[in-house]
Each structure stands twice: as C-alpha cells, then as structure tokens.
Amino acid sequence: xxxxxxxxxxxxxxxxxxxxxxxxxxxxxxxEAPTMYQYILGTWLPSSKYQLDLxxxxxxxxxxxxxxxxxxEEEIWIPIKPRSSE
Numbered sequence: 001x002x003x004x005x006x007x008x009x010x011x012x013x014x015x016x017x018x019x020x021x022x023x024x025x026x027x028x029x030x031x032e033a034p035t036m037y038q039y040i041l042g043t044w045l046p047s048s049k050y051q052l053d054l055x056x057x058x059x060x061x062x063x064x065x066x067x068x069x070x071x072x073e074e075e076i077w078i079p080i081k082p083r084s085s086e
Contacts, residue, residue: 014056016055016056016058017055019053019055019079019081020050020053020079020080020081021077021078021079021080022040022044022048022050022077022078022080023075023076023077023078024036024040024044024075024076024078025073025074025075025076026059026073026074026075026076027071027072027073028070028072029068029069029070029072030068031068036076037076040076040078041078045078045080048080048083049082049083050080050081050082050083051080051081051082051083051084052078052079052080052081053079053080053081054079055079056079057076057077057078057079058077059074059075059076059077060074060075060077061074062074062075
C-alpha cells in the first residue's frame with residue numbers, strides 16, 4: 001500500500017483542482033512526445049470546442065511506461081474548458 005499522507009523531504013504536495021481534462025494515449029520515446037504535444041495544442045485544440053484551462057497538465061505513467069522505450073505507453077492529461085463565445 002502506498003502512503004499518500006507522508007511526503008518525502010525532497011518533494012512537495014501538489015493538489016490539482018478538479019475540472020475537465022482531455023486524455024490522449026501516447027506510445028513512443030521521450031523524443032517523440034513534442035510531436036504529440038504539438039498535435040494536441042496546434043491541431044486538436046484549435047479545431048475543438050474547447051480551450052486550455054489554467055490548471056496543471058500532466059502525464060500518467062502506469063505499468064506500460066518503460067522509460068524512453070519505443071513501446072512505452074502513458075496518458076497525457078490536458079486541462080480544458082468550453083471555448084468562450086467572445
């Protein structure tokens with residue numbers, strides 16, 4: 001069991017506010033990640049009905065994450081909110 005109450009001295013607590021996120025599966029190396037972020041922010045987001053929300057974005061690296069291996073898998077979580085009509 002993981003102790004989520006005890007934070008090591010070298011780390012800080014980060015509380016992520018609730019809200020809407022779009023989740024993109026990503027498979028590849030660290031060097032390929034910028035292309036994925038470019039697609040998300042430069043293609044997907046502008047053509048969607050959403051805009052970025054000012055909350056943290058993050059990646060979840062679970063059991064399929066293999067530290068820069070070509071078959072490494074993770075999820076990229078981007079905070080979004082409905083596009084304003086301004």
